[in-house]
Amino acid sequence: MGIRQNVSNAPTLYLMKTFFLIAILGLSIHANCNGQSATTSVMDFSNVVVADSLSKEFLFRNAQRWVNTIKDEKIVLSQNDSILGKIEGESSYLVYTQQAGILKKLSGRVSYKISIEVKDKKYRYHFSDFVFHYYKQDRYYNMVETGKVKSLNEQSASGWQKLWDYHRTITQNKLKEYCKQLEIKMVEKPEVPSEKVTAKKVEW
């Protein structure tokens, strides 16, 4: 409500406020995402973010919007509760052995858990349990899951270390980007559809 008033009464002030918020958040995101994964080498990305003046409902709606922006992954939500302010689920994406231009060759699938919790003026997110699912080519030349899995927290992969490191790097970069995108999206004002001005027939 407050935001709406600010917008309508003092657009410049609102824009400046948003600008500083984004800038500060951007810096904090950078520190959080890089810090956690790079120092520990554990695939676990989380942060608690203070979002002054933003309501639980506003944050929850933006969390849902962020989830909807992830187009290239298969997301299954186990919880999407606005009362509790929780979004939980599992997502997965495919990783490739060969990715130069339009050349691609499937290597496997990485699944992970998503958890976003919101409260008034703050929220936290957690991306965890990164697991690689092995694929193989079946007798019909389709790439299918073998049922064998390996935690992405494992650093060694005998016989295929280079490819394994590549998958871990891809995952780290992807999730760092997700952290950034999520934190930007969480403070973003939803687009309000502009009212159409239509000529009304008025009795004279």
Place this chain on the structure above:
Amino acid sequence: MKKLIQIVLFNAFSFAVAIPAFSQDATEKKEEEKPKVTMSGYIDTYYLHAFNSPKSGNLMGAGQDPSNGLPFYAGRAFDRLNDQFSLGLVQTKFSYSDKHSDLVIDLTFGPNAELGNFGNQRMAPGQGYATGYFPANPNQSVLYGTSAAIKQAYFTWKATSKFSFTVGQFGTHVGYEVIDAPINYHYSLSNLFNNGPFYHVGAKANYVFSDKATLMLGVVNNWDALTDWKSQKSLIGQLYLKPVEGWNVYVNYISGRNDDGFKSSGNLAYTPVAPTSYNRTLFDLTTGYQITSKFYLGLNAAYGWYTFDNDSYHDVIVAAYQSLKPTWGGVAGYVNYAISDIVGIGARYEYFSDKNGVRYIGTTNTSLTITAPITVADGHLIMKPELRIDNAASVNGVNYYEDKDGKPTSSQQTIGMAFIYKY
């Protein structure tokens, strides 16, 4: 004015900050819709030693020497050379895939490519046994040149998310094993594979009822031949079921009239047992279950038969095949265990019967194969040490395999190693 500059500057900055997020979305969406091109392939080389040290230098059996009186010799169809480094196959495969279509161009060269195309060699009749599909008509036989390098060449049109349509030359839907060495667990191929179809030229439609059930139906020329010698086409079908996660079941079918080049006269240079007609039908069950992430069980069973017309050639057919309805078939069980990412161990036990001599082996054979694949170099190099023990029933009192003197013996044991490099 100051305010205006502030707003312009802010908008420019916020645009710069916000754009990466939106452009990322756009990029992801584009990525999803982008056509995918894959280039893959492999080469393989093997070295085998047979403990029966066959005099001929290959593992095909004692029937190669006519003096042994055995009409059949196909004890080992692909990895057939003994005590020498032998090249298997060179494959280059291109595939293109987008939301609505798939295209596969699978080119193969080398000894196993020749054997996979055994019916299409440019050999004149009488210059080798593999001349069954050599068309007598020179306007057809002239086609048999570079065509033999095509293992598969087809496109699939994905009309809807459930219905797709494929036309071209494609690998058979029948059986557990394929020619491609990296896909099979064992290097040496089963008799069920050797005596079944390898590929077809035709069209097929696929309908996905759910992720647990799919049906394929199609029409093809015949088995393993580039051209057709008759107007009737063979019907193919496959029912795929997934009763539980990790368990796949394929029930396969093919049936046609006069669709075996070795048993038809038509436009062929090859002379069959009798210029009569027949129907041929084959049912095949292929199933596999990933019990745990490391433990896998597989099964392949097939049963096929010919039904010859009861005409004036009745006695000739019965004399050749002991029946107007000769049959063949078998069953193979597979068990694999992944010890680590590098090493696994697996066994195949197979019983195969062609006691009517209607296929290529012409006897009943049991086979045990034990393989321990070693995968290194980021999955590119697979080495397969392998032990195989074959025992065959005698045919008219004559043993099937060959000893160091070229004489018949009942069994053949081989130990060897295959090196497969895939990309």
